[in-house]
Amino acid sequence: MTVNVGVVVRYRKAVTYGVHALLAALEAAGTECEIRFGTTPEETAAEITACGADRILVLWSFYSPDAEAMAAELAAVRELADDPRALHVAGGVHATAEPQHVIDSGWDLAGIGEGESTIVALVEALRAGTPLTAVPGLALRDDDGVALRTGPAPQPPLDAFPSFPAPRRTVGPIEITRGCRYTCRFCQTPFMFGGRFRHRSVDSVREHVRRITAHGLRDVRFITPTSLSYGSPGPDPDLDAVEELLSAVREELPPHGRIFFGSFPSEVRPEHVTPAAMRLLKRYVANDNIIIGAQSGSDRVLAASGRGHGADPVRAAVRIAVAEGFRPNVDFIFGMPGEDATDQRASLALASELADLGARIHTHTFMPLPGTPWRDAEPAFIPLETMRALDRLAQRGDAYGHWRKQAEHSARLAETARAYPRRAPRRRV
Structure with missing residues (x-):
């Protein structure tokens, strides 16, 4: 007897892209499910109750800083909808890096x-009634509460699944690259998706654009860890591949269609910003800004973090971008491990210099993110003097960001890391 399976999504703006990819995979596989969306805990509980399926997968996705808040939401949903049909599943970078924490926080998988x-x-597996231990890429709770891991999930080519399913509500940016060869010690991306690039083919991107325009939409954006790396296996951009991509997208768009590339939700590495690259973008894109990852003004800190560039390429990138008509938004992270007062002064000086050139500074506080080499690293102290300097940049309109809130997240992440040591024993099913 086949079991009817429904899906309820705890739908949050911060993580829609990942959820869309899962729903697209179900659609591409021809897996028919009743899909429901809950935008609040109360609505999620109501959708669980209203779902007519025999078994219900409740999908949660969140980043590490949101884990505590999402656990509280899960408890609220369970209290409102204590439904034996429901199986609550957490996914994303935090669940990947900290499955025991996720299981202990109340999720079933x-x-x-x-x-x-x-x-x-x-x-x-739920439809056929087969054991979930045969499903790759899961952690399940055993009788003692230990998170038992099944076999690893495969990493197929990006063309194997769309970035989003057909319904208009779920249309979003096109993921053109997954994984990252730049293994920055503070970033979760290369350690979840692998330390190499996997690029979506131009033909697959064309199909995505046709899906977008079929809904009457005209803007196309992209998900990629480093925009100008598209089509390249290594550190150097392949501008011919980038132009092939952008030209194909333009061909699929109506005359009033717009391409956004190198801006949110992606960025550009500073050493990739050349006059030729910026002129190429200028021929195709609608965005007048690009996001550049600097992260620090200290060569010592940049080397320790594994960024693969120093401060000088950041200066050069901003000058080039401004000269070619773009306003750079430049990311800085304060409080990285081992950072001292000299390093912070170097970052503040570079940030002020770039602002004078025409850039806006996007300020962040270092967070010891699970799954990264710096998960257990101690954040550097950010003195009042540095805070005031960042505030002055913001008051001038030259800086923006939520670095104070990130400092609070950083403290909570450090507490979680201490409670769940990296070397905790893990058993595989």
């Missing part, structure tokens, strides 16, 4: 790694 193959296999 944690998704480990890339979720497309896992969600398809999970729905099929």
Whole structure:
């Protein structure tokens, strides 16, 4: 007897892209499910109750700083909808890096790694009544509360699954690259998706654009860890591949269509900003700004973090971008491990210099993110003098960001890291 499986999504703006990819995988696999969305805990509980399926997968996705708040929401949803049909599943970078924490926080399952193959296999296992231990990419709670991991989830080519399913509500940016060869010690991306680039083909991107325009939409954006790396396996940009991509997108768009590339939700590495690259973008894109990852003005801190560039390429990138008609938004992270007062002064001096050139500074506070080499690292102290300097930049309109809130998240993440040591024993099913 086949079990009817429904899906309820705890739908949050911050993580829609990942959820869309899972729903797209179900659609591409021909897996028919009743799909419902809850935009609040109360609405999520109501959708669980209203769902007519025999078994219900409740999908949660969140970043590490949101784990505590999402656990409180989960408890509220369970209290409002204590439904034996429901199986609550957490996915994303935090669940991948900290499955034991996720299981201890109340979820039934944690998704480990890339979720497309896992969600398809999970729905099929529930339909057939087969053991979930055969589903790749999961952590399940054993009788003692230990998170037992199944086999690893596969990492298929990006063309294997769309970035989003067909309904208009779920249309979003096109993921053109997954994984990152730049293994920055503070970043979760390369350690979840792998230390190499996997690029979506131009033909697949064309199909996505046709899906977008079929809904009457005209703007196309992209998800990629480093925009100008598209089509390249290594550190150097392949501008011919980038132009092939952008030209193909333009061909698929109506005359009033717009391309946004190198701006949110992606960025550009500073050493990739050359006059030729900026002129190429100028021929195709609608955005008048680009996001450049600087992260620090200290060569010592940049080397320790594994960024692969120093401060000088950042200066050069901003000058070039401004000269070619773009306003750079430049990311800085304060409080990185080992950072001292000299390093912070170097970052503040560079940030002020770049602002004078015409850039806006996007300020961040270092967070010891799970799954990264710096998960257990101690954030550097940010003195009042540095805080005041950042405030002055913001008051001038030259800086923006939520670095104070991130400082609070950083403290909570450090507490979680201490409670769940990296070397905690893990057993595989």
